[in-house]
Amino acid sequence: DIQMTQSPASLSxxxxxxxxxxxxxxxxxxxxxxxxxxxxxxxxxxxxxAANRLQDGVPSRFSGSGSGTQYxxxxxxxxxxxxxxxxxLQGSKFPLTFxxxxxxxxx
Amino acid sequence: EVQxxxxxxxxxxxxxxxxxxxxxxxxxxxxxxxxxxxxxxTKGLEWVASISPSGxxxxxxxxxxxxxxxxxxxxxSTLYLQMDSLRSEDTATYYCATLRxxxxxxxxxxxx
Numbered sequence: 001d002i003q004m005t006q007s008p009a010s011l012s013x014x015x016x017x018x019x020x021x022x023x024x025x026x027x028x029x030x031x032x033x034x035x036x037x038x039x040x041x042x043x044x045x046x047x048x049x050a051a052n053r054l055q056d057g058v059p060s061r062f063s064g065s066g067s068g069t070q071y072x073x074x075x076x077x078x079x080x081x082x083x084x085x086x087x088x089l090q091g092s093k094f095p096l097t098f099x100x101x102x103x104x105x106x107x
Numbered sequence: 108e109v110q111x112x113x114x115x116x117x118x119x120x121x122x123x124x125x126x127x128x129x130x131x132x133x134x135x136x137x138x139x140x141x142x143x144x145x146x147x148x149t150k151g152l153e154w155v156a157s158i159s160p161s162g163x164x165x166x167x168x169x170x171x172x173x174x175x176x177x178x179x180x181x182x183x184s185t186l187y188l189q190m191d192s193l194r195s196e197d198t199a200t201y202y203c204a205t206l207r208x209x210x211x212x213x214x215x216x217x218x219x
Contacts, residue, residue: 034206036152043202043209044152055207087152091206094166096142096154 002026002090006099012107013078021102023088025069032092035064035073039084047086048073080106109133109208113201116213119193129186129203129210136184137161142206143177143188145199145215155201156188170196193217 003026013019023033031051036044046055048064051071061076075082083106088099115127127143143155156177157166165177176189186203193215200212 038152043212045209046207049207089152089206094157095168096157098152098154101151
């Protein structure tokens with residue numbers, strides 16, 4: 001199985017700050033990587049797919065990058081509505097595997 | 108507008124069965140692979156099972172193989188998850204998803 005190591009587990013950021021979340025795959029996942037945001041009591045929302053493609057309707061302050069085994073999500077200018085949990089998902093091989101999540105809070 | 112609406116959850120005793128349904132609308136259901144993903148209380152997301160657009164191929168995580176069956180009815184735009192021999196560790200909110208779109212989730216609690 002492909003292991004997805006996500007870091008950090010939690011993060012506190014000031015309004016307007018740029019934050020980054022990383023996911024490291026245990027093997028090459030060929031950019032089959034998605035990022036999701038989840039708010040309390042809600043289902044996950046797709047932010048980024050194919051490592052760097054912004055999902056329709058997602059603010060442009062969100063961006064994804066990476067290749068091979070290393071991927072990152074960047075939020076350029078933290079906003080209050082960006083608080084929540086963030087997960088990466090590899091879709092290269094079954095079983096699909098998620099990162100353990102990052103809890104992002106406003107400082 | 109894409110809608111995925113899960114149903115069929117509830118409280119069930121260990122060893123018993125439950126069948127989840129997911130009614131899809133707003134897109135051509137038969138063109139999409141579909142997935143069940145679960146989330147135990149206060150935990151992360153865990154992929155459970157997937158099915159190809161035609162239903163001809165299915166995939167399961169090891170811990171549910173032989174106990175859960177994913178299926179679909181493309182004429183009814185509905186996805187199913189038959190869960191047998193349920194265990195306490197299956198307690199979670201179960202989401203139906205295309206991976207782009209997700210349902211609101213349905214709670215399954217396995218407890219005596």
